[in-house]
Amino acid sequence: xxxxxxxxxxxxxxxxxxxxxxxxxxxxxxxRGLAAQHEAGRLLVIISAxxxxxxxxxxxxxxxxxxxxxxxxxxxSLSFMGDDAVVRGSGAAWRPLVDERHxxxxxxxxRFGIPPEYTNAWYSAPDEHLVAVRFTPTQARxxxxxxxxxxxxxxxxxxxxx
Amino acid sequence: MxxxxxxxxxxxxxxxxxxxxIPPVLCTASTDRMPNVSYLSLCEYVDPxxxxxxxxxxxxxxxxxxxxxxAALTLDDPYTGGGVVLQLEYQRTETEGPVFERLRAKLxxxxxxxxxxxxxxxxxxxxxRVLEMRRVPGRRELPAAAPRVDxxxxxxxxxxxxxxxxxxxxxxxxxxGGLADLLRIxxxxxxxxxxxxxxxxxxxxxxxxxxxxxxxxxxxDGLVGTAVREGVPIRVGHMMNMATYARAVRERAGExxxxxAPAPEIPLPGLKEPRSQLAVPLRARGRVLGALLVESxxxxxxxxxxxxxxxxxxxxxxxxxxxxxxxEQEAPTPVAVKAVVPDLKGPLLRxxxxxxxxxxxxxxxxxxxxxxxxxxxxxxxxYLRSGRREFTNRELRLAPELxxxxxxxNLEVRLLLLQRRLAEQxxxxxxxxxxxxxxxxxxxxxxxxxxxxx
Numbered sequence: 001x002x003x004x005x006x007x008x009x010x011x012x013x014x015x016x017x018x019x020x021x022x023x024x025x026x027x028x029x030x031x032r033g034l035a036a037q038h039e040a041g042r043l044l045v046i047i048s049a050x051x052x053x054x055x056x057x058x059x060x061x062x063x064x065x066x067x068x069x070x071x072x073x074x075x076x077s078l079s080f081m082g083d084d085a086v087v088r089g090s091g092a093a094w095r096p097l098v099d100e101r102h103x104x105x106x107x108x109x110x111r112f113g114i115p116p117e118y119t120n121a122w123y124s125a126p127d128e129h130l131v132a133v134r135f136t137p138t139q140a141r142x143x144x145x146x147x148x149x150x151x152x153x154x155x156x157x158x159x160x161x162x
Numbered sequence: 163m164x165x166x167x168x169x170x171x172x173x174x175x176x177x178x179x180x181x182x183x184i185p186p187v188l189c190t191a192s193t194d195r196m197p198n199v200s201y202l203s204l205c206e207y208v209d210p211x212x213x214x215x216x217x218x219x220x221x222x223x224x225x226x227x228x229x230x231x232x233a234a235l236t237l238d239d240p241y242t243g244g245g246v247v248l249q250l251e252y253q254r255t256e257t258e259g260p261v262f263e264r265l266r267a268k269l270x271x272x273x274x275x276x277x278x279x280x281x282x283x284x285x286x287x288x289x290x291r292v293l294e295m296r297r298v299p300g301r302r303e304l305p306a307a308a309p310r311v312d313x314x315x316x317x318x319x320x321x322x323x324x325x326x327x328x329x330x331x332x333x334x335x336x337x338x339g340g341l342a343d344l345l346r347i348x349x350x351x352x353x354x355x356x357x358x359x360x361x362x363x364x365x366x367x368x369x370x371x372x373x374x375x376x377x378x379x380x381x382x383d384g385l386v387g388t389a390v391r392e393g394v395p396i397r398v399g400h401m402m403n404m405a406t407y408a409r410a411v412r413e414r415a416g417e418x419x420x421x422x423a424p425a426p427e428i429p430l431p432g433l434k435e436p437r438s439q440l441a442v443p444l445r446a447r448g449r450v451l452g453a454l455l456v457e458s459x460x461x462x463x464x465x466x467x468x469x470x471x472x473x474x475x476x477x478x479x480x481x482x483x484x485x486x487x488x489x490e491q492e493a494p495t496p497v498a499v500k501a502v503v504p505d506l507k508g509p510l511l512r513x514x515x516x517x518x519x520x521x522x523x524x525x526x527x528x529x530x531x532x533x534x535x536x537x538x539x540x541x542x543x544x545y546l547r548s549g550r551r552e553f554t555n556r557e558l559r560l561a562p563e564l565x566x567x568x569x570x571x572n573l574e575v576r577l578l579l580l581q582r583r584l585a586e587q588x589x590x591x592x593x594x595x596x597x598x599x600x601x602x603x604x605x606x607x608x609x610x611x612x613x614x615x616x
Contacts, residue, residue, distance in 0.1 A: 150200065
């Protein structure tokens with residue numbers, strides 16, 4: 001399943017990223033993500049290997065992942081779930097994407113009086129700690145706070161050439 | 163199983179991370195290990211091993227928790243950018259008791275600002291045992307901000323100043339002045355609670371364009387109205403953030419068919435766009451007598467320590483307010499110094515009272531109501547009847563026609579409110595202190611009184 005155009009626009013709007021997993025023995029784990037990008041029906045998420053080590057371990061165990069994206073200006077919140085997540089690729093190649101998302105997120109929080117110095121604390125991972133996780137979203141949920149948070153929203157079926 | 167905390171970490175020590183400046187993030191998983199991540203509105207410290215999370219809606223997170231009893235929670239430090247991640251085990255849901263009431267008061271205080279009282283219904287306080295708490299590694303944290311003032315020392319100084327006050331006016335000015343001088347709290351309002359009318363009346367303020375004495379709000383309105391109704395302090399350090407969150411919930415509620423309209427936002431009193439507010443009830447003798455509301459233009463201006471300090475100072479103020487009466491050995495009731503009302507010049511003033519709530523209007527402009535309204539009516543009537551201008555507090559307290567059940571407790575305060583209200587309105591009827599336990603009414607124009615019993 002692929003993301004709608006509206007969902008893809010949200011990825012670059014300055015969202016906060018939260019990435020969740022669950023180990024095989026039932027331990028839920030969560031960390032802050034640094035960037036997300038749509039790649040031909042798949043979702044790419046960048047995580048710090050240091051702060052996200054538990055999530056990366058859980059993903060390696062079973063491939064299950066939930067990525068929450070929330071836009072501070074209106075609390076619009078979407079989650080994408082998948083069960084084929086793989087941890088692959090790391091390093092400086094992801095720095096431009098991370099910097100771009102960092103700037104957009106920092107601009108968002110500035111509206112709430114949170115200065116860039118504060119946001120920098122979350123984005124202080126060095127290049128060698130940037131790790132890419134890719135998965136195919138099988139479900140999307142609207143997580144905007146309120147009644148019905150967690151309800152499914154429609155993704156676009158991917159049509160393969162015959 | 164014993165809890166595992168990183169060195170130096172305690173739940174008490176991370177209380178400030180539970181303020182919601184950066185909303186807490188909850189991760190749960192279904193029985194087949196599919197994770198779910200969502201934001202929470204409130205997290206509350208319970209004891210060294212337990213926290214409470216607000217349960218407002220039945221959603222995916224709750225479904226997962228009830229099935230697996232496990233959750234992970236991240237909390238971010240609003241000052242340094244540091245954070246902790248907790249492993250939680252669900253214990254139970256409380257629907258009454260102090261933890262539930264604290265969560266509900268916080269939720270309602272914020273919700274009432276944006277007309278969300280109906281939707282922001284707290285179903286329960288979910289109690290979790292904390293199995294682990296670890297620092298989020300790899301963050302380049304900022305140094306913690308230096309304290310605004312030496313809060314314990316300066317609170318003690320203010321307490322000593324208040325202890326030396328001899329009347330309500332002095333006590334009030336000392337409190338509001340001391341908040342600014344000693345605690346660097348530049349915007350404050352002191353509200354009185356009228357239990358019979360279920361309203362709060364503004365007694366005095368400091369740090370605003372106008373004093374606003376006599377302004378009213380209903381119990382339950384805003385942070386201050388909720389603090390009075392619940393009898394607990396309520397603090398919000400990120401008004402803008404919570405308002406945005408509340409609006410998001412309202413939109414979702416509307417989409418889900420819940421009746422949330424019309425729900426006009428109640429204008430915030432005082433500052434147009436406060437970033438932090440703290441409302442502290444004035445409690446004495448087991449009752450709530452009013453509340454102090456302090457505000458700031460800065461985010462996260464008030465912390466737990468401010469809450470503790472103001473609770474103590476407001477307690478002292480409330481006890482003093484309820485006890486501060488003029489000495490019982492008062493001078494005899496003054497006699498009329500002039501038996502005839504002087505021939506005053508200028509157009510006739512029309513003083514009108516509505517009996518149902520003792521609201522008093524001067525030339526059709528609302529002046530005051532309740533206890534203060536009844537007192538004003540009595541003073542003017544007596545003046546017109548006998549020409550007497552001076553009155554003792556004692557005779558007012560004993561006046562049978564006032565029939566005011568609360569007057570025993572805070573007559574001094576009501577007189578002060580009336581005096582300030584008249585002064586602020588600059589009307590031709592003014593009240594002034596005429597010595598210990600005595601008041602003098604000054605009437606600058608001829609008055610006609612009109613009673614409406616409807």
